[in-house]
C-alpha cells in the first residue's frame with residue numbers, strides 16, 4: 001500500500017496537535033533576527049486559516065528553489081532552538097537541511113545561528129510538521145528525517161497528542177525516498193516503546209538495529225531496573241498516577257528481550273534538552289529505520 005497523500009478536501013486538524021501555543025511574541029535580538037533574516041532563511045508558507053502553523057492545501061515546496069541548488073535533503077522536525085540542525089549542517093555542506101518548528105522564538109534563534117555561522121544550506125519553516133508531511137514536502141524527496149526529543153505528553157489522556165504515532169509514520173513514509181533514513185530519539189521510556197511499536201508495525205520501515213541491545217544491554221531494561229523515571233521534575237511519581245502514568249515508569253517490568261535500539265546518533269550534537277535528561281540520570285533512546 002502506498003503512504004497516504006493529503007487531499008484538499010480532507011479536513012485539517014481532525015486530530016489533536018502535538019503542541020500548545022506557547023509565547024510566540026518575539027523580543028529584542030530575536031525580533032530583529034526575524035525581521036532581518038526571514039526573507040533569506042524562512043520559507044513563506046501559504047496558510048489556510050489564521051493559524052500560523054497551517055499549510056494551504058495544494059502547496060508543494062519547490063525544494064531546489066528554496067535552497068538554490070539540488071542536493072540531498074535532511075528534515076528535522078521540532079528543531080527547537082536549532083542547535084542540532086545548524087551544528088550538523090555546518091559539518092555537512094553537501095546536504096541541505098530544513099528545520100520544521102511551530103515555536104516562533106525557536107525559529108528566530110535558529111535563523112540567528114544560521115547567520116552567525118554563515119550557513120547557506122539551512123532553511124526553516126514555521127509549520128505543523130504533520131501538515132507539512134501531508135503535502136508541502138514532496139513525495140520521496142527526503143534523504144533523512146529526524147525527530148529528536150519530541151514533547152513526551154506524559155499523561156495517558158494526552159498520549160493522543162504525541163507526534164510519533166501511526167499516522168505520522170505513514171506520512172513520513174510518503175516524504176522519505178526509498179532507502180532514506182528515519183532517526184528518532186527520546187529520553188522517556190514510554191515514548192521510546194511507542195516509537196518502536198509504531199515503526200515496527202509499519203510495512204514501510206525496517207529497523208537498522210533490529211534485535212540489537214537486548215536484555216541487560218537494553219536502555220529499557222536499565223530504566224526499569226534503575227527506576228530512574230520514578231522521579232520527574234524532582235518529584236517522585238506515585239505509581240499509576242499522573243503526571244507520568246505509563247505502565248513502565250518506575251516499575252521494574254523485567255527484561256527488554258526485543259531491543260532494536262540504535263547507538264547514539266553521532267551526528268546529533270548535545271542539545272540542552274538531551275543534556276537536561278542526562279543530568280537527571282535518564283536514559284536516551286535512539287532509533288534508526290530505513291524506508292523500504
Ligand SMILES: C[S@@+](CC[C@H](N)C(=O)[O-])C[C@H]1O[C@@H](n2cnc3c(N)ncnc32)[C@H](O)[C@@H]1O
Nearest residue numbers: 018019078080101102103128129148149271273
Ligand atoms: C522538547 S522540544 C525538543 C527540541 C529539540 N529537538 C531539542 O532536542 O532540543 C520539542 C519541540 O518540538 C516542537 N514541536 C512540537 N510539535 C510540533 C509539530 N507538530 N511540528 C513542528 N514542531 C513541533 C516544539 O515546539 C518544541 O520546540
